[in-house]
Amino acid sequence: MTSAIDSPLPAVTRLIATDLDGTLLRDDKTLSDRTTAALAAAEEAGIEVFFVTGRPARWMDVVSPHVQRHGMAICANGAAIADLHDGTLLRAYPLDRAVALAVVDTLREAAPGVSFAVELATGIHYEPAYPPFHMDPGATVAVAEKLLHEEVPGTGTPVLKVLAHHPELAPDAFLSLARDLAGDRASFTRSSPTALLEISGPGVSKAATLAACCAERGISPDEVVAFGDMPNDVEMLSWAGASFAMGNAHPAAVAAASGVTLTNDEDGVAVVIERILAAR
Structure with missing residues (x-):
């Protein structure tokens, strides 16, 4: 396991997939100024950012202002895709x-x-x-x-x-x-x-829905960088070409990721995004 500074990144990063609680959000459930700036810089550079969370769409207010032009977020651990611009449910993978x-x-x-x-x-x-x-x-x-x-x-x-x-x-x-x-x-x-x-439902996960969204965009796993901290992030961290467990992550997330970054309260996601942009 390597650090955020040492872990290899994709030759081309086209999409960043990040969990929210314990990952992008600080423990007080806010976005830091540094993280907000990093998300905006990624969009400006043409890198899509997907919020991939266990939260329902109605609890996405904290990040809705930062969603990109596509407006989409993967919610409920992959069971739903929502458009945060208008709150509509675009797709659901229900449990029978x-x-x-x-x-x-x-x-x-x-x-x-x-x-x-x-x-x-x-x-x-x-x-x-x-x-x-x-x-x-x-x-x-x-x-x-x-x-x-x-x-x-x-x-x-x-x-x-x-x-x-x-x-x-x-x-x-x-x-x-x-x-x-x-x-x-x-x-x-x-x-x-x-x-x-x-x-x-069987087979429903953050990774499965993210993979479907990427396939629709012609984005391969090798062009994705993912972030997470808990067992519900394990499949996504394993699927992405490069992935980072937070410094506060559950051992299962650490084992699944290709690298470890700083904690959520230390802007661990922003640190990696800044490195991605600096390498361009």
Whole structure:
């Protein structure tokens, strides 16, 4: 593993893909002046920047002013592509409701005390025991089985992901348990420091959706530089031609990346972008 100064960069960088929380954003959930300037300089140089996050589109206000002309962001760990210019959902890769119900049933039996939230294309809803979303005061509170029910199969709002929270299990142990029990039916990952799993459709990931967006633009993995800090970034960090785990990253992200940069509070993404631009 090499540092941000030593790690090799693509001969040509055409796209930068960056996670937000713990990566581009500081711990106080803001963008530093240095990072803001680096993003603007990358765009001026003709390098596309994609925000690739576990966040839903409605939580993208902090970076919406910095999205490029394409306006697109990859949200919900790859389950959605949103246009941040007007807030519209351009594409969704949903989790089948029957599969979601089966996974909920499996985790209830295997991990007593688990509670669930359901992220629909129209917003989040959660169970009474689930930690409340203060940013979503209009959420429906009900058991997951009711939240996932649809009167006629295939007519419900797309399910972008299901979240499973456990108050006692170790985060990585909970992730391993879920993957062992149901990894053949859905994609499981995590981005929170707590035991909070994010469950998507099989094969859905930041990397898969980013790869599709790049293919549409004729951009190869070797022309992409990616940044991340948590297990939900692992596939993206492995896919990109050059990738950097943050200095504050989870060990799985560090293992997947080709280099390590400074922490998010030290503008680790900006440091690499500046190096990319200086090499031009």
